[in-house]
Amino acid sequence: MPLRKGPFLELAAYLESKRGLVTRRWLRAVRSDPAMEQAGRLSTSQLVDHLPSIFEQICAVVRAAPEQTNPLHLRDDARKHGRDRWMHGYQLDELYRELDQLQRCVQQVTREFFAGDSASRSTQIAAHRLLEDLFSATVHTAIKQLIEHQDERVAATSGERDRALSAQKKSEERLRIAASAAGLGIFEWHGPTRTGVWENSLMYEITGQPESLGPLSCRAFVRELVHPDDAQTLITHYMEAMEHGGDFHETFRIQRIDDHVTRVVKMYGRFQAAPDGSISAFVGSLEDITRRTAAEESLREADRRKDAFLATLAHELRNPLAPIRNAAEILGQLHADMPPEVEWVRATIARQCSHLARLIDDLMDVSRISTGKIQLQRKVFDIREAIRDAVEINLPMAEEHRDRIHVGVPDMPVLVDGDRTRLTQVFSNLLDNAIKYSDDGASIAVDATAYDDSIEIVVSDNGIGIPPSQLGELFSPYVQLAAPDGRWRSGLGVGLSVVRTVVQMHGGQAAAASDGAGEGARFTVTLPTMPAAAARMPDDASRPGHPARRLRVLVVDDNRDAAESLAIILGDHDVRCAFDGEAALAMAKEFHADAVILDIALPGIDGLEVARRLRALPQMDNAILVALSGFGAPEDRARSREAGCQQHFVKPVNPEALIDLLNSYAPGRAGDGECP
Known part of the structure; x- marks a missing residue:
């Protein structure tokens, strides 16, 4: 349906009648903007020098609509304005902010006009879009003029050319992003009614709202667009921001209106206050960050897989190290007068085993450090x-x-x-x-x-x-x-x-x-x-030396070499071995062990479940459970503690540490959950 010319003629007349109001609002906004340093140095007459001609052309463009719209009508005035501001030392950002404030003031008066007018919503949208396109062309023309003068100045200063060109390109790029809002949907909601005032074209693309239906209201945005699981959180944060003022930002999911596809978006916005302190409008931007969110989640998943791989690798490497280290320890216990060649072999095995264990620990530490999982036992x-x-x-x-x-x-x-x-x-x-x-x-x-x-x-x-x-x-x-x-x-x-x-x-x-x-x-x-x-x-003298008494020790490990070599090392005690969870549970009922050294990664029933079942046996009330595992992360230690283990050693364990633990154990203490 074609737009009627009447409302545009009335709007042009209204704008002409409100020229003084627009000028006063614009001056107040420019004067109060701390980012516009050069504007603060100009007199009022210098600031408004080009305003009458620019405003006259704005009204002329509105009068000519809708039959004939040419947003380049202000080309000459915009060039003059850009040249004048360059002479007063304006930067690109300052020139943009000044013209943007003028656009805001004109758009505000336009909204006030339509608030008391019966014009159709399509007419209102067309008027706002006309002004938006007009000011976009004005801004770019003025900026182009200012850039041309800057280029002339750069060309005249050869020693500063490279640095100035680089700074100019950066400033121009920032301005281009700000002026065109590339990648951002821009919208405005009317404060008192929360109706949609206007949206740019990218906003319609992000939300899937047909452009013919006009902008979404605040209520429709939440009810029809926002994912149901995120709606209440968005409303709560929105109301809190409105109450306290300031900026609003939130990340949430939407379900596009046209195809119901779920997207992740980020909203930034600011509440604008009327002179009486009430909220007059909410102006915001919407960015579709679905791809970025998916990429970040992919990185997190890759990091989780990396941690799982490193933990499994460490476990698989530590398992064979345990019997190797135990074998070296056994060699050292056999004869003090063993041949030098045998002692050299034993020492080499022990030394290289310790070196490999330290490399594994370092590798796991740097992974835990990078994810903040390392904890100090102070x-x-x-x-x-x-x-x-x-x-x-x-x-x-x-x-x-x-x-x-x-x-x-x-x-x-x-x-x-x-x-x-x-x-x-x-x-x-x-x-x-x-x-x-x-x-x-x-x-x-x-x-x-x-x-x-x-x-x-x-x-x-x-x-x-x-x-x-x-x-x-x-x-x-x-x-x-x-x-x-x-x-x-x-x-x-x-x-x-x-x-x-x-x-x-x-x-x-x-x-x-x-x-x-x-x-x-x-x-x-x-x-x-x-x-x-x-x-x-x-007092070092209080440290345990030899065992207070001979203990019954049950070693549970599916790696026979590791279990049997550890049993030999603990030869001062009565030691038996079990190679799976079922055998361990059956043996525990008859053996009445004082201590159980339990591998966690057992086949069938894992070590954690074995520990829980052992704790339920009356024969094990006073026994100490010691976890022995290739997994040594804090979460692994926590799981073994929850299952009932009082200690958690990482393979390959230092035999002396295990011997000291058993030697210091006093029967009757384990039941209270404390471990020496």
Whole structure:
């Protein structure tokens, strides 16, 4: 149905009568905009210099509608305006904001005109779209003129040309996005009635609303478009934002009106207030982020699969390591006067087994760190113990390479509130690096200096050094220093990443320094300390030595080599083995075990279910359940604890730790859920 000319003539006359009102509103908006610095330096007469002619042309275009619409009528006036603003120092963004404010004022007066008029909705939409197209052409013409003047100035300043062109392109791109709202649906709802005032064409594309039906009202938007499961949350947040003012933003799902396809959208908007303080309008934008959301979910799923793969890989690698390490331990227990060749074999197996176990731990740690899953088991302890433990761990490798480790620590205890195991890992990784990146026969030093409220530990070597260009990225995951002589250095490139993260989690700092290639390296760890009175240090003499009595121990593992080798190691006790869950449950009823060492990944009935069933047996009331698994993540430990296990060891377990646990066990204590 063709549009009538009458309403447009009446609108043009109304706009002419409201010229003064539009000018006052526009001046107030421009003056109050903090982003328009140049406008604040102009007088009122300078600001409105071109306004009469521009306004006259606006009215002329409206009068000519709908038979003849040419939004380029303002070309000459727009060029003059752009040239004038350039002479006053305007930037592109400022020119756009000034003309955009003028458009808003004209559109507001237009809405006020139609509020008391009986014109059809299609006429109202056509009028608003006409003004939108007119101002779009005006903005681009004025900007083009300003850019031409900027180009002339850039061409005249050859020394600044590249920088100015780059800045101009960035500004022009920002303006293009703002002016055309590329990718965004724009809409406006009338405040008091919440009816739809207008929408741009992209809004119709996103929502699937036929353009012939006009813009959606606020109520129709929620009832007909928003996914039912998201509607109440959207309404709640919308009402809260309206009550408190400010910006509104929300991500939710919609079901397109034309094809009912579900999409994910993001809405940004702002409530506009009338002079009396009431809400006059809500102007917002809608962005379809379905593809982005799907891509992000795909990345999260890939990350979950990666974590699952790493956990399974670690489990599969740790399982065969357990009997290998046990076998090395058994060899060490057989004869003190074994041939040197046999002792060399035993020591090599034990050393390489520990090295592989540490590589697996580092790989799992960097994965857990990247997802924020690592947790500290804090207690107050003497940091010198962690340093001594780290030296002890790395001493076999140092002796193999004929390296000398010099340790200098304070004479008195230095207390820190931290995770002893994790801090031992920090110093062990640094010593491992020093050995790895030094030639045989190197000199390595660990020096600790205590201050009032901190301690500084420096691990230094005289090895291959670090080029200055690589110092900045040395602590990043999977970064490995290349040897200048081309020799390959073993490792995964994750040890230093673990060092930095663990130290930062303790409130400390880790730093690397070197004088360059061939000049060695220094790694400094700084940690906060505790006052000496903060805790009573444990008495080493109280640690258990030999077993208080011979215990009945049930070892459950489907890996026969692992179970039988562990039984040999625990030979001071009465040990029996079961190789699946059913056999373990049957044996437990007759054996009356004091302790059960239980593999979690059993075939058939898994270890967690076995633990739950064992806990239900009256014969096991006072028994201690110890989980032994290739899975060692915090969630794995939590699951074993929930199933009734008081301890959780990760394969390959240090036999001494398991022996100490059994030796310190007193029958009758396990039932209360506490474990030594």
